[in-house]
Amino acid sequence: xxxxxxxxxxxxxxxxxxxxxxxxxxxxxxxxxxxxxxxxxxxxxxxxxxxxxxxxxxxxxxxxxxxxxxxxxxxxxxxxxxxxxxxxxxxxxxxxxxxxxxxxxxxxxxxxxxxxxxxxxxxxxxxxxxxxxxxxxxxxxxxxxxxxxxxxxxxxxxxxxxxxxxxxxxxxxxxxxxxxxxxxxxxxxxxxxxxxxxxxxxxxxxxxxxxxxxxxxxxxxxxxxxxxxxxxxxxxxxxxxxxxxxxxxxxxxxxxxxxxxxxxxxxxxxxxxxxxxxxxxxxxxx
Amino acid sequence: xxxxxxxxxxxxxxxxxxxxxxxxxxxxxxxxxxxxxxxxxxxxxxxxxxxxxxxxxxxxxxxxxxxxxxxxxxxxxxxxxxxxxxxxxxxxxxxxxxxxxxxxxxxxxxxxxxxxxxxxxxxxxxxxxxxxxxxxxxxxxxxxxxxxxxxxxxxxxxxxxx
Numbered sequence: 001x002x003x004x005x006x007x008x009x010x011x012x013x014x015x016x017x018x019x020x021x022x023x024x025x026x027x028x029x030x031x032x033x034x035x036x037x038x039x040x041x042x043x044x045x046x047x048x049x050x051x052x053x054x055x056x057x058x059x060x061x062x063x064x065x066x067x068x069x070x071x072x073x074x075x076x077x078x079x080x081x082x083x084x085x086x087x088x089x090x091x092x093x094x095x096x097x098x099x100x101x102x103x104x105x106x107x108x109x110x111x112x113x114x115x116x117x118x119x120x121x122x123x124x125x126x127x128x129x130x131x132x133x134x135x136x137x138x139x140x141x142x143x144x145x146x147x148x149x150x151x152x153x154x155x156x157x158x159x160x161x162x163x164x165x166x167x168x169x170x171x172x173x174x175x176x177x178x179x180x181x182x183x184x185x186x187x188x189x190x191x192x193x194x195x196x197x198x199x200x201x202x203x204x205x206x207x208x209x210x211x212x213x214x215x216x217x218x219x220x221x222x223x224x225x226x227x228x229x230x231x232x233x234x235x236x237x238x239x240x241x242x243x244x245x246x247x248x249x250x251x252x253x254x255x256x257x258x259x260x261x262x263x264x265x266x267x268x269x270x271x272x273x274x275x276x277x278x279x280x281x282x283x284x285x286x
Numbered sequence: 287x288x289x290x291x292x293x294x295x296x297x298x299x300x301x302x303x304x305x306x307x308x309x310x311x312x313x314x315x316x317x318x319x320x321x322x323x324x325x326x327x328x329x330x331x332x333x334x335x336x337x338x339x340x341x342x343x344x345x346x347x348x349x350x351x352x353x354x355x356x357x358x359x360x361x362x363x364x365x366x367x368x369x370x371x372x373x374x375x376x377x378x379x380x381x382x383x384x385x386x387x388x389x390x391x392x393x394x395x396x397x398x399x400x401x402x403x404x405x406x407x408x409x410x411x412x413x414x415x416x417x418x419x420x421x422x423x424x425x426x427x428x429x430x431x432x433x434x435x436x437x438x439x440x441x442x443x444x445x446x447x448x
Contacts, residue, residue, distance in 0.1 A: 026346035041394060043401045043435050056334050057346045059446060071335055071387045074401045075348035126354040127393035128362045129430050135359070 023047035035089060038081040044073040049080065116147035119190075121183055138178040139186040141194065144171050148198060156199035156217055157208075171199075219258045219264035230256060230283070252282040323448065331444040335388050366393065369428060376424070377402060380416055384408055386442045397431045398424070404438050407412040 028050050046067040054064035055072045055245055067073055106112050116169075120140040124133035145166070150158060158173070159166050166173050175193055177186040213220075221227055227248075234247045247253065256279040263272045321340050323332060338346045355363030370391055377389055381404060388414050390401040400420075404413065417434050424432040 043392070043399065045435075047437075056445075057338070065334055065443060065445060069386060069392065069403050069437065069443040071403065072335075072348055074349065074390050074403075074437070075352075077352070077392075125395070126357075126360050126362070127395065128354075128365075129396055129428070131396075172383070281448065 025050040033085075034083055035081075035086045038083075038086075041077075041081050044070075044076075044078050044080075046070070046073070112144070113147075116144055118142040119187065119193075121187075137181060137183050137186055138176065139183060141175045141177075141187075141190040143173050143175075143194060145173055146171055150198075150201065153204065154201040157198055159217070161201065170192055212251050213234045219261055221261055226260050227257075233283070252279070256283055301424060306354045325448045327445055330448050331442070332446050332448055333387055333443055334445040337446050337448075350388055367422065369398075373398070373400065377420065379421055381408075384413075386439050397433060398428065399433045399435060401435045402437070404436055405442065406438065 024047055024102075028037075044067075046069075049067075051067075053067045053073065055067070055070055056065040058064045065072075099244055105107070105114065118141070120142070122136060122138065124136050126133065145155065145158065148158075162173055165175060175190045177190045177193070180186045180189055213224075231247055234250075234253070238247075255275075259276040259279040263276055266272065304355065323330070323336050335347070338391065351366070353362070353366045354360050355366045373391060374389055377400060378385060381402070384404045384407045386405045388401040392399040392401065408416075413436070421432050421434055
């Protein structure tokens with residue numbers, strides 16, 4: 001395998017003069033195995049890297065200092081041990097320890113459908129004699145409530161129990177556990193909390209019968225002062241011959257009910273207010 | 287007047303000793319004299335490291351010591367500084383007169399890698415012995431793997447004369 005050899009004449013002469021060993025760069029073939037030169041992370045060795053690199057701020061009218069004895073090149077981290085050839089070798093070495101991705105899980109939706117619980121943990125790497133980092137024990141578990149089997153009462157109850165751990169926009173319940181010293185313990189604790197929340201939300205306690213209008217999470221139009229006012233208004237305008245049920249089933253009343261419910265539950269926006277205005281105008285037949 | 291407060295017994299107690307103005311002295315920082323070699327006749331050679339001053343670090347110079355202690359949420363910075371100071375003095379004394387430039391200390395995981403540039407003052411066999419001595423002693427002292435990576439230069443790299 002004949003290859004051209006990098007032969008800087010001045011360098012060769014200088015080394016001959018000082019009766020020193022010829023640098024490895026002189027003897028390197030172009031198609032050599034670079035992973036043998038830099039098998040692991042190591043500082044920059046000018047006699048082993050056959051590149052004419054210069055580093056440093058040049059003096060006026062000068063050039064950057066040469067790579068020989070250049071402290072700046074030693075200071076910086078280099079990636080000479082991570083060339084594509086080296087990474088390919090790493091991958092080949094890792095392959096026996098890997099298994100194939102299950103072919104049935106070929107989209108994100110399928111993954112969230114079959115595995116709704118998402119657990120996040122952090123591992124820390126730092127310099128120093130100790131591996132331990134107390135922040136590595138924190139476990140964050142996220143579950144979408146739609147994946148749990150909850151009826152209306154259970155859903156409202158679990159949201160009330162979770163308080164700020166439930167996010168409405170994404171419909172996720174987030175549990176962050178850090179009270180135990182080990183990650184495994186915190187993970188078990190999070191699973192236990194989820195189980196307890198689920199079962200507790202299905203239970204109906206005796207005192208839950210006393211839930212009043214003020215405890216309701218959403219505005220309900222049924223039996224509200226608004227409904228009573230509308231019924232009174234219609235009775236006065238149309239007479240008392242028609243019954244309450246017929247009054248309430250009229251389309252204007254339904255429209256008014258929708259406008260009120262949306263305004264109370266979702267806040268007052270421009271379009272909500274417009275809708276309310278139209279509904280009231282229709283009620284009064286303006 | 288009680289006996290103790292009589293002016294003939296303790297005259298200085300009647301002077302108000304807690305209203306005295308005092309001078310507070312703190313250690314001088316000398317930020318404008320740190321790591322600077324002053325300009326002289328023009329015959330003093332300087333290396334690249336000596337030429338550029340501490341405020342050039344990050345601009346024209348790199349860092350001589352690398353570790354994760356100064357990152358957000360990480361601790362150990364003070365411990366690494368103390369270790370670095372000791373290691374630099376130790377190596378300076380062990381390879382007395384052989385060092386061509388400052389040491390570069392790199393911490394990779396739990397390893398400490400000392401990168402040194404030596405000149406040709408010592409024989410090769412002596413250098414090998416000192417390398418083994420340094421690595422063995424510091425590894426046992428700090429309980430971490432310590433490696434010495436050397437580069438031999440014929441003479442110091444002179445950047446500038448001041």
